Amino acid sequence: MAKPLNIGMIGYGFMGRAHSNAYCTVSNFFDLEYEPVLKAACARSEEKVKDFADNWGYQSIETDWRKLIARDDIDVIDICTPNNLHREIALAAAAAGKMILCEKPLAMDAAEGEEMCEAVEKAGVANMVWYNYRRVPAVTLAKQLIDEGRLGRIFHYRSNFLQDWTISDDLPQGGAALWRLDAEAAGSGVTGDLLAHCIDTAIWLNGAVKDVSAMTETFIKERMHNLTGKVEPVNIDDACAFLAHFNNDSLAIFESTRYARGHKALYTLEINGEHASIAWDLHDLHRLSYFDHRDDSIVRGWRSVHVTDGDMPYMDKWWVPGLQIGYEHSFVHHVADFIEGVASGTPAGPTFRDALETQKVCDAVLKSAASRQWENV
């Protein structure tokens, strides 16, 4: 019989829903020592948080996250708020001895992130950051292939995250739905929002990033601010592209924008090694493309591996071979691995400390874009 793990969720937006779905599902598919219990949901609007709690089956609500953290019946605080609240909530949760699952990016910058790492380490509480793309089975399989040495020495890493939802110049910035366009709430634009995912996956697959050379652009310089009602400067990066060296001497090129007409969430990565290459695309997330130069020349070519077999990462937990899973399952895997980490005492990554590495790369990227120089991470 699994022991209860009482969840206190802060935020009922996109991630509040994705995580709640994962907590509801995980114990039906994974055999775990702890079972998440939807103990309390918290957000500022009582009416909206009550609707959310009723919909997902949370047992209670709070409208002040400090009260949630003060409750003795909460084991885990899940931070699903805009980025500018991650630090304050995490520090308070750590001081109260709660385990913490924090949305990405870890913090507004690396200095905040370091403070958060020290807080959870001092408190000795389990902690993890929701870089969920690591747990898409095809991406986890890519990690397995690289770790087995199938690619050999890695030469190139290229990754994109393209969207097109901010092209209109009458789109406002700030407030509930558009905090991502407000640097005060988001910290940065596509760098912290989208490239952070690409960087986390890259570090996980190919090791640490040494230095970067970046350019950013803000195409629409002023937008009406939802909180002040005034037209105000836009201080986030609308687009960012950067070059990087990894510590293993491979080269990288990363690009992200919200101005790529026709692309909604096109996260792609390609890695070229001495013997083989792999490629992955979020729009076709259950497939991994693989090319192996060691194949006989008459059958050599890119294979599209349908990642559904029981011996592929996580897939023995789901349906039968041939039947794929989707985006939401990456969050279920994240929760399962977090719980296994808590039960075994070997924390699952990315911990706050792991996610700080991504934050440092983001900081170096923004610094390089401003200085127009290469910057060390």
Ligand SMILES: NC(=O)c1ccc[n+]([C@@H]2O[C@H](COP(=O)([O-])OP(=O)(O)OC[C@H]3O[C@@H](n4cnc5c(N)ncnc54)[C@H](O)[C@@H]3O)[C@@H](O)[C@H]2O)c1
């Ligand atoms: N892992 C991923 O793929 C992924 C995807 C989207 C967002 N995110 C991250 O998740 C976080 C939330 O993003 P989202 O898309 O869910 O945002 P959202 O705007 O959909 O939801 C934010 C929630 O925070 C709540 N909130 C804001 N201020 C609050 C306060 N003071 N107290 C309590 N609640 C408060 C809002 O009411 C809302 O419910 C961000 O850090 C974002 O970067 C991660």
